Amino acid sequence: MNSMESCRLLLLFVLCFPLLVTSDLLDDVCSSTPFPDFCIATLRPDPRIPYAQGPAFIAVVMLDMVDMNNQQVIANLRKLADQAKDPADQSALIIYASRYGTINNRFLPDARDAFISPTKEGKGAAFPPLVSAAQTVDVCSEGIKQLGPDLSYESDFAFKGTVICAYIARSFRD
Template identity: 80%
Template sequence: MNSVDSCRVLLLFVLCFPLLVTSAVLDDVCSTTPFPDFCIATLRPDYRVPYAQGPQFIGILMLDMVDLNNQQVISNLKKLADQAKDPADQGALLTYASGYGTINNRLLPDARAAFAAPTREGNVAAFPPLVDAAHIVVTYSKWIKQLGPDLSAGSDFAFKGTMICASIARSIIG
Protein backbone atom coordinates (compact mmCIF):
# COMPACT_ATOMS: atom_id res chain seq x y z
CA MET A 1 0.00 0.00 0.00
CA ASN A 2 1.50 3.33 -1.00
CA SER A 3 1.32 6.49 1.07
CA VAL A 4 -1.61 7.94 -0.94
CA ASP A 5 -3.66 4.80 -0.28
CA SER A 6 -2.71 4.90 3.38
CA CYS A 7 -3.84 8.51 3.61
CA ARG A 8 -7.15 7.61 1.96
CA VAL A 9 -7.75 4.77 4.39
CA LEU A 10 -6.88 7.01 7.35
CA LEU A 11 -9.16 9.78 6.07
CA LEU A 12 -12.01 7.33 5.58
CA PHE A 13 -11.48 5.99 9.11
CA VAL A 14 -11.38 9.50 10.60
CA LEU A 15 -14.58 10.46 8.78
CA CYS A 16 -16.48 7.28 9.60
CA PHE A 17 -15.28 6.58 13.15
CA PRO A 18 -17.58 9.15 14.80
CA LEU A 19 -20.56 7.56 13.04
CA LEU A 20 -19.56 4.11 14.27
CA VAL A 21 -19.09 5.34 17.84
CA THR A 22 -22.38 7.24 17.78
CA SER A 23 -24.13 4.25 16.34
CA ALA A 24 -22.88 2.24 19.30
CA VAL A 25 -24.07 4.90 21.76
CA LEU A 26 -27.47 5.04 20.09
CA ASP A 27 -27.74 1.24 19.98
CA ASP A 28 -26.63 0.90 23.61
CA VAL A 29 -29.07 3.51 24.92
CA CYS A 30 -31.99 2.35 22.79
CA SER A 31 -31.41 -1.31 23.67
CA THR A 32 -32.29 -0.55 27.30
CA THR A 33 -35.65 1.03 26.44
CA PRO A 34 -39.04 -0.68 26.15
CA PHE A 35 -39.12 -0.07 22.36
CA PRO A 36 -35.52 -0.47 21.13
CA ASP A 37 -36.32 -0.93 17.43
CA PHE A 38 -38.61 2.11 17.41
CA CYS A 39 -35.96 4.14 19.25
CA ILE A 40 -33.22 3.26 16.78
CA ALA A 41 -35.41 3.66 13.68
CA THR A 42 -36.66 7.05 14.87
CA LEU A 43 -33.32 8.51 15.88
CA ARG A 44 -30.77 7.02 13.49
CA PRO A 45 -31.70 9.42 10.63
CA ASP A 46 -31.36 12.49 12.89
CA TYR A 47 -28.41 14.61 11.78
CA ARG A 48 -27.50 15.29 15.43
CA VAL A 49 -26.90 11.64 16.29
CA PRO A 50 -23.17 11.79 15.45
CA TYR A 51 -22.80 14.31 18.29
CA ALA A 52 -24.59 12.19 20.89
CA GLN A 53 -22.53 12.07 24.06
CA GLY A 54 -24.71 9.81 26.14
CA PRO A 55 -28.22 8.88 27.24
CA GLN A 56 -29.25 12.44 28.11
CA PHE A 57 -28.58 13.61 24.57
CA ILE A 58 -30.43 10.62 23.12
CA GLY A 59 -33.33 11.52 25.43
CA ILE A 60 -33.32 15.11 24.15
CA LEU A 61 -33.36 13.89 20.55
CA MET A 62 -36.36 11.66 21.25
CA LEU A 63 -38.12 14.53 23.05
CA ASP A 64 -37.70 16.62 19.91
CA MET A 65 -39.23 13.85 17.80
CA VAL A 66 -42.17 13.50 20.20
CA ASP A 67 -42.67 17.27 20.12
CA LEU A 68 -42.83 17.27 16.30
CA ASN A 69 -45.19 14.30 16.31
CA ASN A 70 -47.45 15.95 18.87
CA GLN A 71 -47.60 19.17 16.86
CA GLN A 72 -49.08 17.15 14.00
CA VAL A 73 -51.51 15.36 16.34
CA ILE A 74 -52.66 18.72 17.75
CA SER A 75 -53.11 20.13 14.25
CA ASN A 76 -55.15 17.10 13.14
CA LEU A 77 -57.32 17.24 16.26
CA LYS A 78 -58.02 20.94 15.76
CA LYS A 79 -58.97 20.35 12.11
CA LEU A 80 -61.38 17.63 13.18
CA ALA A 81 -62.80 19.92 15.87
CA ASP A 82 -63.39 22.62 13.26
CA GLN A 83 -65.28 20.11 11.11
CA ALA A 84 -67.30 18.59 13.98
CA LYS A 85 -71.00 19.33 13.90
CA ASP A 86 -71.75 18.07 17.41
CA PRO A 87 -70.57 20.47 20.13
CA ALA A 88 -69.76 17.52 22.42
CA ASP A 89 -67.48 16.01 19.77
CA GLN A 90 -65.88 19.38 19.16
CA GLY A 91 -65.27 19.83 22.90
CA ALA A 92 -63.74 16.37 23.25
CA LEU A 93 -61.39 16.95 20.30
CA LEU A 94 -60.27 20.29 21.72
CA THR A 95 -59.71 18.63 25.11
CA TYR A 96 -57.46 16.03 23.47
CA ALA A 97 -55.59 18.79 21.61
CA SER A 98 -55.19 20.68 24.89
CA GLY A 99 -53.76 17.58 26.57
CA TYR A 100 -51.17 17.18 23.84
CA GLY A 101 -50.53 20.91 24.12
CA THR A 102 -49.77 20.47 27.82
CA ILE A 103 -47.30 17.75 26.92
CA ASN A 104 -45.54 19.96 24.35
CA ASN A 105 -45.70 23.27 26.23
CA ARG A 106 -44.97 22.17 29.78
CA LEU A 107 -43.94 18.54 30.24
CA LEU A 108 -41.48 18.07 27.37
CA PRO A 109 -39.68 21.37 28.08
CA ASP A 110 -39.36 20.37 31.76
CA ALA A 111 -37.92 16.99 30.76
CA ARG A 112 -35.60 18.59 28.17
CA ALA A 113 -34.25 21.03 30.78
CA ALA A 114 -33.67 18.16 33.20
CA PHE A 115 -31.82 16.08 30.59
CA ALA A 116 -29.66 19.12 29.79
CA ALA A 117 -28.81 19.68 33.47
CA PRO A 118 -25.11 19.31 34.28
CA THR A 119 -25.71 16.95 37.22
CA ARG A 120 -27.16 13.48 37.68
CA GLU A 121 -29.63 14.91 40.20
CA GLY A 122 -30.79 17.40 37.58
CA ASN A 123 -31.13 14.64 34.99
CA VAL A 124 -33.28 12.61 37.37
CA ALA A 125 -35.89 15.39 37.28
CA ALA A 126 -36.75 14.34 33.71
CA PHE A 127 -38.63 11.27 34.93
CA PRO A 128 -41.78 12.78 36.55
CA PRO A 129 -42.87 14.98 33.61
CA LEU A 130 -42.34 12.08 31.22
CA VAL A 131 -44.54 9.82 33.33
CA ASP A 132 -47.18 12.57 33.33
CA ALA A 133 -46.89 12.90 29.53
CA ALA A 134 -47.27 9.14 29.03
CA HIS A 135 -50.30 9.19 31.35
CA ILE A 136 -51.98 11.91 29.24
CA VAL A 137 -51.31 9.95 26.04
CA VAL A 138 -52.70 6.74 27.54
CA THR A 139 -55.76 8.56 28.88
CA TYR A 140 -56.68 9.92 25.44
CA SER A 141 -55.35 7.14 23.22
CA LYS A 142 -58.49 4.98 23.32
CA TRP A 143 -60.58 7.74 21.76
CA ILE A 144 -57.89 9.23 19.55
CA LYS A 145 -57.13 5.87 17.94
CA GLN A 146 -60.76 5.68 16.79
CA LEU A 147 -60.34 8.92 14.81
CA GLY A 148 -58.26 7.41 12.03
CA PRO A 149 -54.92 5.86 11.19
CA ASP A 150 -52.93 9.12 11.26
CA LEU A 151 -54.07 9.98 14.76
CA SER A 152 -53.68 6.39 15.89
CA ALA A 153 -50.07 6.36 14.63
CA GLY A 154 -49.47 9.75 16.27
CA SER A 155 -50.81 8.47 19.57
CA ASP A 156 -48.62 5.37 19.37
CA PHE A 157 -45.58 7.50 18.53
CA ALA A 158 -46.26 9.82 21.48
CA PHE A 159 -46.62 6.88 23.86
CA LYS A 160 -43.53 5.03 22.68
CA GLY A 161 -41.44 8.20 22.56
CA THR A 162 -42.37 9.32 26.07
CA MET A 163 -41.85 5.81 27.43
CA ILE A 164 -38.40 5.65 25.81
CA CYS A 165 -37.48 8.99 27.37
CA ALA A 166 -38.86 7.92 30.75
CA SER A 167 -36.82 4.72 30.50
CA ILE A 168 -33.68 6.74 29.76
CA ALA A 169 -34.42 9.02 32.72
CA ARG A 170 -35.07 5.96 34.89
CA SER A 171 -31.71 4.46 33.86
CA ILE A 172 -30.00 7.64 35.05
CA ILE A 173 -31.70 7.28 38.42
CA GLY A 174 -30.19 3.82 38.66
Protein backbone atom coordinates in the same frame (compact mmCIF):
# COMPACT_ATOMS: atom_id res chain seq x y z
CA MET B 1 0.78 0.48 0.59
CA ASN B 2 1.93 3.91 -0.45
CA SER B 3 1.59 7.05 1.62
CA MET B 4 -1.40 8.30 -0.41
CA GLU B 5 -3.33 5.10 0.31
CA SER B 6 -2.34 5.31 3.97
CA CYS B 7 -3.63 8.88 4.17
CA ARG B 8 -6.93 7.89 2.55
CA LEU B 9 -7.33 4.99 4.94
CA LEU B 10 -6.56 7.18 7.94
CA LEU B 11 -8.99 9.86 6.75
CA LEU B 12 -11.72 7.26 6.23
CA PHE B 13 -11.12 5.88 9.72
CA VAL B 14 -11.17 9.35 11.31
CA LEU B 15 -14.41 10.24 9.51
CA CYS B 16 -16.17 6.95 10.22
CA PHE B 17 -15.01 6.23 13.77
CA PRO B 18 -17.43 8.72 15.42
CA LEU B 19 -20.28 7.12 13.46
CA LEU B 20 -19.33 3.68 14.69
CA VAL B 21 -19.11 4.87 18.28
CA THR B 22 -22.44 6.68 18.03
CA SER B 23 -24.08 3.69 16.39
CA ASP B 24 -22.99 1.54 19.32
CA LEU B 25 -24.22 4.20 21.75
CA LEU B 26 -27.57 4.44 20.00
CA ASP B 27 -27.94 0.65 19.95
CA ASP B 28 -27.00 0.43 23.65
CA VAL B 29 -29.39 3.20 24.69
CA CYS B 30 -32.27 1.92 22.58
CA SER B 31 -31.80 -1.68 23.69
CA SER B 32 -32.45 -0.60 27.28
CA THR B 33 -35.93 0.66 26.38
CA PRO B 34 -39.17 -1.26 25.84
CA PHE B 35 -39.27 -0.23 22.15
CA PRO B 36 -35.72 -0.76 20.85
CA ASP B 37 -36.66 -1.22 17.18
CA PHE B 38 -38.83 1.92 17.17
CA CYS B 39 -36.08 3.82 18.99
CA ILE B 40 -33.37 2.87 16.53
CA ALA B 41 -35.53 3.30 13.42
CA THR B 42 -36.71 6.71 14.57
CA LEU B 43 -33.40 8.12 15.74
CA ARG B 44 -30.81 6.65 13.37
CA PRO B 45 -31.80 8.88 10.39
CA ASP B 46 -31.60 12.08 12.44
CA PRO B 47 -28.51 14.07 11.41
CA ARG B 48 -27.74 15.00 15.04
CA ILE B 49 -27.30 11.40 16.19
CA PRO B 50 -23.73 10.97 14.84
CA TYR B 51 -22.73 13.76 17.24
CA ALA B 52 -24.47 12.28 20.29
CA GLN B 53 -22.39 12.69 23.41
CA GLY B 54 -24.46 10.34 25.54
CA PRO B 55 -27.93 9.04 26.41
CA ALA B 56 -29.23 12.46 27.48
CA PHE B 57 -28.43 13.90 24.05
CA ILE B 58 -30.27 11.00 22.41
CA ALA B 59 -33.27 11.67 24.68
CA VAL B 60 -33.32 15.34 23.72
CA VAL B 61 -33.39 14.41 20.03
CA MET B 62 -36.32 12.05 20.70
CA LEU B 63 -38.10 14.81 22.66
CA ASP B 64 -37.77 17.12 19.65
CA MET B 65 -39.33 14.44 17.46
CA VAL B 66 -42.18 13.87 19.91
CA ASP B 67 -42.79 17.62 20.05
CA MET B 68 -43.05 17.83 16.25
CA ASN B 69 -45.33 14.78 16.17
CA ASN B 70 -47.56 16.31 18.84
CA GLN B 71 -47.83 19.56 16.90
CA GLN B 72 -49.32 17.52 14.06
CA VAL B 73 -51.68 15.74 16.47
CA ILE B 74 -52.87 19.09 17.82
CA ALA B 75 -53.46 20.42 14.30
CA ASN B 76 -55.37 17.25 13.35
CA LEU B 77 -57.50 17.38 16.51
CA ARG B 78 -58.37 21.04 15.95
CA LYS B 79 -59.29 20.33 12.35
CA LEU B 80 -61.48 17.41 13.43
CA ALA B 81 -63.09 19.60 16.12
CA ASP B 82 -63.94 22.22 13.48
CA GLN B 83 -65.57 19.51 11.36
CA ALA B 84 -67.41 17.75 14.21
CA LYS B 85 -71.18 17.92 14.04
CA ASP B 86 -71.78 16.79 17.62
CA PRO B 87 -70.95 19.54 20.17
CA ALA B 88 -69.83 16.91 22.71
CA ASP B 89 -67.37 15.41 20.21
CA GLN B 90 -66.15 18.88 19.30
CA SER B 91 -65.57 19.73 22.96
CA ALA B 92 -63.75 16.42 23.61
CA LEU B 93 -61.45 16.94 20.61
CA ILE B 94 -60.60 20.45 21.82
CA ILE B 95 -59.81 19.07 25.28
CA TYR B 96 -57.53 16.40 23.81
CA ALA B 97 -55.76 19.03 21.71
CA SER B 98 -55.28 21.08 24.88
CA ARG B 99 -53.81 18.07 26.71
CA TYR B 100 -51.34 17.47 23.89
CA GLY B 101 -50.52 21.17 24.18
CA THR B 102 -49.76 20.65 27.88
CA ILE B 103 -47.40 17.84 26.93
CA ASN B 104 -45.56 20.10 24.48
CA ASN B 105 -45.63 23.25 26.60
CA ARG B 106 -44.93 21.81 30.05
CA PHE B 107 -43.87 18.17 30.28
CA LEU B 108 -41.44 18.05 27.34
CA PRO B 109 -39.69 21.35 28.19
CA ASP B 110 -39.33 20.24 31.84
CA ALA B 111 -37.81 16.95 30.68
CA ARG B 112 -35.53 18.70 28.16
CA ASP B 113 -34.28 21.10 30.85
CA ALA B 114 -33.55 18.15 33.12
CA PHE B 115 -31.66 16.25 30.42
CA ILE B 116 -29.34 19.20 29.79
CA SER B 117 -28.51 19.41 33.49
CA PRO B 118 -24.83 18.88 34.21
CA THR B 119 -25.55 16.39 37.00
CA LYS B 120 -26.78 12.82 36.96
CA GLU B 121 -29.47 13.69 39.51
CA GLY B 122 -30.59 16.61 37.37
CA LYS B 123 -30.94 14.36 34.33
CA GLY B 124 -32.92 11.88 36.44
CA ALA B 125 -35.42 14.67 37.16
CA ALA B 126 -36.68 14.22 33.59
CA PHE B 127 -38.45 11.04 34.71
CA PRO B 128 -41.61 12.47 36.40
CA PRO B 129 -42.66 14.81 33.58
CA LEU B 130 -42.07 12.05 31.03
CA VAL B 131 -44.25 9.63 32.97
CA SER B 132 -46.94 12.33 33.10
CA ALA B 133 -46.59 12.88 29.34
CA ALA B 134 -46.88 9.14 28.57
CA GLN B 135 -49.93 8.81 30.82
CA THR B 136 -51.57 11.82 29.20
CA VAL B 137 -50.96 10.43 25.72
CA ASP B 138 -52.37 7.06 26.78
CA VAL B 139 -55.57 8.58 28.20
CA CYS B 140 -56.01 10.89 25.20
CA SER B 141 -55.44 8.17 22.62
CA GLU B 142 -58.09 5.97 24.25
CA GLY B 143 -60.58 8.85 24.24
CA ILE B 144 -59.77 9.78 20.66
CA LYS B 145 -60.31 6.17 19.53
CA GLN B 146 -63.79 6.24 21.06
CA LEU B 147 -64.60 9.29 18.95
CA GLY B 148 -63.54 7.49 15.80
CA PRO B 149 -60.70 9.50 14.20
CA ASP B 150 -57.67 7.39 13.43
CA LEU B 151 -54.71 9.18 14.94
CA SER B 152 -53.25 5.92 16.20
CA TYR B 153 -49.88 6.34 14.48
CA GLU B 154 -49.34 9.81 15.93
CA SER B 155 -50.50 8.72 19.39
CA ASP B 156 -48.34 5.61 19.23
CA PHE B 157 -45.33 7.74 18.25
CA ALA B 158 -45.93 10.13 21.16
CA PHE B 159 -46.41 7.30 23.64
CA LYS B 160 -43.38 5.28 22.57
CA GLY B 161 -41.18 8.37 22.32
CA THR B 162 -42.03 9.59 25.81
CA VAL B 163 -41.64 6.10 27.30
CA ILE B 164 -38.22 5.71 25.65
CA CYS B 165 -37.14 9.05 27.13
CA ALA B 166 -38.54 8.04 30.53
CA TYR B 167 -36.43 4.87 30.46
CA ILE B 168 -33.37 6.95 29.61
CA ALA B 169 -34.17 9.34 32.48
CA ARG B 170 -34.69 6.41 34.84
CA SER B 171 -31.18 5.19 34.04
CA PHE B 172 -29.85 8.40 35.62
CA ARG B 173 -31.83 7.71 38.81
CA ASP B 174 -30.37 4.24 39.44
